[in-house]
Amino acid sequence: MLERIRIVLIGTSHPGNIGGVARAMHNMGLADLALVAPRCEVVTADCVSRASGADALVHSARRTDSLDDAVSDCTLVVGASARSRTLPWPMVTPRALGERLPRELADPESRVALVFGREDSGLSNDELHRCHAHVHIPTNPDFCSLNLAAAVQVLAYECRLAWLATQEATDSSVYHQKAHSDDLAPATHNEIEGYFVHLERVLTRIGFHDPAVPRQLMARLRRFTLRARPERLELNILRGILTATERQATANDQHVPSKATRLPDETH
Known part of the structure; x- marks a missing residue:
């Protein structure tokens, strides 16, 4: 299940943040990293240092020019958003997102993308409109600014908790109820x-x-x-x-x- 969860970073401006994200992912067993139009040199000494042994994820990361290319094969795309929008969109908490993952990934062809925006401005409205849902980390309203790697760590942790729950379940068939027919599979x-x-x-x-x-x-x-x-x-x-x-x-x-x-x- 964890192998089919992709972390997508858009317009990242600091290589150290990319390294920090790689470390957070590796801690929780995630390995699929996509970088969309990064605004910095990616593999630097700072990036490798912050990755703390997880720099292989950075070297193997797919690089694309657009969000569409990065999530083209995904059946669920969730954008991390800290701002309220003029047009309300389905919003979930990190915990609710994690609980939803076993069902979403029951079909072995399914892929989930968790999308994170730029350090200074987050995701644009157009990028958020390309997501099925938005996830909001309920931080202290008086100090709600999260480092990119910290935000990824929170969601990656919830992904791992969800995976552990499936391993501990005595009847795993409940997580495999989705039809495997091509026609009944979720649209990409x-x-x-x-x-x-x-x-x-x-x-x-x-x-x-x-x-x-x-x-x-x-x-x-x-x-x-x-x-x-x-x-x-x-x-x-x-x-x-x-x-x-x-x-x-x-x-x-x-x-x-x-x-x-x-x-x-x-x-x-």
Whole structure:
């Protein structure tokens, strides 16, 4: 289970923090690290020193230019957020997240990504909109600033507690109830993002959505869809509806007579 939990760091600006994160991960048995557009040289003496023997995780970390690439194969993406947002999103505590992991990772093809933002500004709204849920560490409100490695340590600890609970359970079958069929497996991040692109195109095509005046329509539809956690088959049904809608809109355009050729009784 722990092998299928990925820690994703976006825009990290200090190599020492990357080393500290690697150490926190290795302490708790996590090994999948992804670095998205780091703003510093990654493998430095400070990084290796802070890693304290876990620098192999840094050397093997996948590096990408975008969050989408870093989580493309993940079925659950959770963003760490310390700020309240104008558009509420599903929010969980670290403990609740840990308790949810055995169910999320029951299917051996499932992957979970825990996403952490920049040291100075955290995750952008666009990045948070790409997450199924947000996790908030309930710190002292009078001093809520957490070091990046410390934040990763808290969530990694909850991941390990959840894993230990599955090892101690007398009946592990409760954690393997998810269907293994490809159709019934949760849709991946890439598949869901493809659906959102298709959805926005069709809504714009039929005049329901105006990209110039979006009024948070796509953000609200994202929140609704991600909360529902669609299976692959369900997502294919939705995309089939969109394709049929596009086809019908095109057919209607082709059969509408121009004003110059309309007969007088067609106006009634």
